Amino acid sequence: MNQQAEPFLKNLQDPDDFTQVHISRPHESAHLHVSGRATYTDDIPTLAGTLHAALGLSSKAHAKIVSISLDKVRATPGVVAIFTADDIPGVNDVGPIIHGDDPILADGLVQYIGQPIFIVVATSHETARLAARRAEIVYEELPAILTAQQARAANQHVLPPMKLARGEAGTKIARAAHREAGEMLLGGQEQFYLEGQISYAVPKDDDGMHVYCSTQHPTEMQHLVAHALGVASHNVLIECRRMGGGFGGKESQSGLFACCAALAAWKLLCPVKLRPDRDDDMMVTGKRHDFHYTYEVGYDDKGVIDGVTVDMTSRCGFSADLSGPVMTRALCHFDNAYWLPDVTIDGFCGKTNTQSNTAFRGFGGPQGAFAIEYIMDNVARSVGEDSLDVRRRNLYGKTERNQTPYGQIVEDNVIHELIDELEATSEYRARRAAINEFNANNAILKKGMALTPVKFGIAFNVTHFNQAGALVHIYTDGSVLVNHGGTEMGQGLNTKVAQVVAHELGIGFNRIRVTATDTSKIANTSATAASTGSDLNGKAAQDAARQLRERLSAFAAERFGAGQVSASEVRFAHDRVVVGDSVVPFEEVIAKAYLARIQLWSDGFYATPKLYWDQSKLQGRPFYYYSYGAAVSEVVIDTLTGEMRVLRADALHDVGASLNPALDVGQVEGAFIQGMGWLTTEELWWNAGGKLMTHAPSTYKIPTVNDTPPDFRVRLFKNRNAEDSIHRSKATGEPPLLLPFSVFFAVRDAVSAVGGHKVNPPLNAPATSEEILKAVGAVRAATAAPRR
Known part of the structure; x- marks a missing residue:
């Protein structure tokens, strides 16, 4: 040597x-x-001759277009061209799965307020946006369905209903020592990416089109643009250097903007940029699906579940978009971390005259898991046990009680050790006793605490995407x-x-x-x-x-x-x-x-190996592995105003052998705050006419730095993936969004304290101040009512 x-x-x-x-x-x-x-898409230096596009939007939730006059639009100084559905040389559709139900531009029929009808191209962004408002459109209004419940009552759906079942849930519920039934609502959520939707289309020689697009799915954009222009995929190049956030909102929904920019550039043979303002972006694009649930559950004296049924109805909007996979994932995550021996889960994708809801971080998983956590919270209160103890008794086992309702064996379960560690490091028992003492001595302010687990499957539930x-x-x-x-x-x-x-x-x-x-x-x-x-x-x-x-x-x-x-x-x-x-x-x-x-x-x-899935039977192995986590949150509420504050949050999350611990901790922190916002402040509201009224930062309340718990402790659980993932790491993006379930159920715990934990509060999500006040009032009324 x-x-x-x-x-x-x-x-x-x-x-x-x-x-x-x-x-x-x-x-x-x-x-x-x-x-x-x-450099984000809007920062790319514009080429000489670049024009700017804006969209003309529907002002009716459901209507036929009787007539449309664009004379005032054309007369606006700086307007170069206007394009409608008739100008699309190829296919007028951006549906990612069900083709034909999601037009690029409405053609004779509008199905929600904010649906694009035409494109205005002008010399500046402001000119195009101003001109787009000058169209004169006569409508013949049609009946509109706006909520998931209305869609269910009218049997209006974008896809056939789904059912996932194991055993005889109805029989087990009927024979159980205790039974209860109920319903709850879980609101949707706006992605609120910092960088809005944007596409910049540049024509190339020989029918080529180069589209710079803020998108999570460049290949999907390539297909959509090619189909809209009537050219082969090799004519279209989609490029994305980085996005200022996506959260699922740029998986399929960036397609409309890419196609509109490309269509204008194709027709005018010059570069065209389409960047909607935030209000237009929120009016046009879909959000997280909100869900309505009805359930029935049977359980024993210790809160162990014998049988459970749940019926989930989602507000999908006017088209299918990704609602099918979202509902499938919701059904497959209803179990969360719990062994459910006999279970029936029904899913109904309601068709409504609202924005077509789409992917959002968690992709239906959070909506499914929320339902079982709500049920588990009720069961614990009904049997008079600490909710953590009841949750523990129902967890999946290591070598038995370890098969999911959809047939996958849970082989990598670390949830027991993870919860043990979090219970100890968060001082759960001592803090629970301190909270009980605080509530006994305070009539106005009430504290609450909850520990909730997470089991989240990792892989696309469409196998070939992996x-x-x-x-x-x-x-x-x-x-x-x-x-x-x-x-x-x-x-x-x-x-x-x-x-x-x-x-x-x-x-x-x-x-x-x-x-x-x-x-x-x-x-x-x-x-x-x-x-x-x-x-x-x-x-x-x-x-x-x-x-x-x-x-x-x-x-x-x-x-x-x-x-x-x-x-x-x-x-x-x-x-x-x-x-x-x-x-x-x-x-x-x-x-x-x-x-x-x-x-x-x-x-x-x-x-990805080992994956198989039968969508018709909802059986198989849709996930390569599971990520686990748990969080403890402590809150205080003001029973006079409904105001809420998170005092402390402890999160312990499994990312396997982390590739980059700093990045992963940041992802967990961000997911926690985003999920907390969804469950507490981010309320979407449509008026009676079907117009989204929360379409700007002034009316839609995302959490700010001031909402971050002053005591916020995030740690990564020491573990190695049992499967051969990249260096035995685990996914970090979506699973931790479920950790702030602990915030919602801590709020519910605080409301429950108003009635001495004798009543299950009818608290819907998001738990805004108004919802908290309504729940407090309901608990007080139920507590004051004479018992039979």
Whole structure:
């Protein structure tokens, strides 16, 4: 061994000596975010001749268009052109699954207030938006259905009803020691991404179209634009460098904006940008599905569930969009972390004359799990037990009581250990006693606390979406360029993928650059959704980098090993390549490999194993693995005003062997606050005419920094994924959104204290001040009423 190599080689004996994963690292664009230099779609310098588009929107919830006059629109100075459904050369549809029910532009019939009818193209954004308001449209109004309950009563649905059942729930309920039935409402939620919907379409030669689009699903945008223009997919290039948030709202719903911008650019043969203002964005686009539930449950003296039935009705809006998969996931997450021996779950996707609701972080999972948590909360109060104890008794087991209603065996259950740890670190029992004492001594302010668990399945519940591709290029100076099919929306996907590639090649993170997602580089991509971004794209990039490393190992063994070293013995670490006694700088190996005509780029691919699903039977293994978590929240309410404050929140979440703990903690924190907002302040309200009245920051209340619990403790549970995920990590995006269930049920616990915990409060979500006051009044009335 030569003296120069010896110190370095000694350091390499420890396999943990070099790593670029399982370590905290800043977001790869953090320096650009904080300096304002990060390029979003609206920041792309506009080309000469760029025009601006705006949409003319319906003012009726359900009506036939009798006549439309656009003369005043055309007469507006600066207006260049107007396009209607008649101008679409291809297919007038942006439905992601059910084709034909979701037009780009309304054609003779409008189905919600805010539905686009025409496109105005003008010399400036403001001119286009002003002109769009000047249309004179005569309508023949039709009856409108606005709520999920109305849709159910009228049997109006966007998809056939679904049913998932196991055992004889009705019989078990009838024979149970205790039974109860009820209903509750869970509101929807606006994605409220900081960067709104936007598309910038630039015509290219030979019928090409380049669309810069803020989207989570570039391939879907490619298909929609191609179909609308009547061209092949290879004519359309969709590019997205980064988004200022997506949360599901840019999975399918960015399609309308991409198609409208592309149509105008196609017709006028010049670049066209379409950026709706926030009000228009919220009026046009769908939100999280709100749900109405009815349920019946039977249980024993200790609160162990014998049988349960639940009927879920979602407000889907006027078209199917992604409502089918959302309801499927809701049905598959009703169990949450609990063994339900006999269960019947019905799902009804109600058709309403409102915005077509769509994907939102959790994708139906939170709506499904909320129902069983509400039922479990009722059961605990009815048997007079602490809700944590009742929840524990109903948890899935390790080796028995471990099959879900849809047939998947829960093989990786860590929820018992996780709850044990959280109960201890949060001082749950001592704080519960202190809260009881506080409530006994305070008539106006009441405190509440709750601990709720999470079990969340990871994978698309459409099996073929669970695939991804990547490209890795090594340049002759040793720098590396990576492209993959996922999209960066602030969650740190590019950072994690870069870490994976750096680790695989044994080089520094600073050598890696991840480029914009581009349908001309990686074809047929899946949406960056369902918390699968790092799982899929990380594995695909690792595959590409592994091929390069193996190719370079064979070359290095021959070139530097003098025939004495096998390719399998070559090691890459610390920007060097170790070949026997030789230590060669990485860039030197690359330069020599190029001269030897070794391929210095590779493609990678990954398909998630073990998945199968029968949608007709709602049976199979839809999830590769489960993520687990739990949270304890403590709140205080003012029973005179309904005001609520979260005093402390403790969250413990399982992300497996985290690729980047700093990013994952940030994701858990953000998900917690976003979920807390959904369940407490973010109320969507349509008036009697079907107009969304909460369509701006002035009327729609997302949580602010002042709503963050002053004592907020987030930790990652020490665990390794039982499945072979990317470096044994687990998904982080969606599962922690369910952690703030603990906030809602802490509020319900505080309201319950008004009646000495003898009455189940009829509290709907979001638990706004008005809802809290109504629930307090109901508890007081029920407590005061004479008992029979």
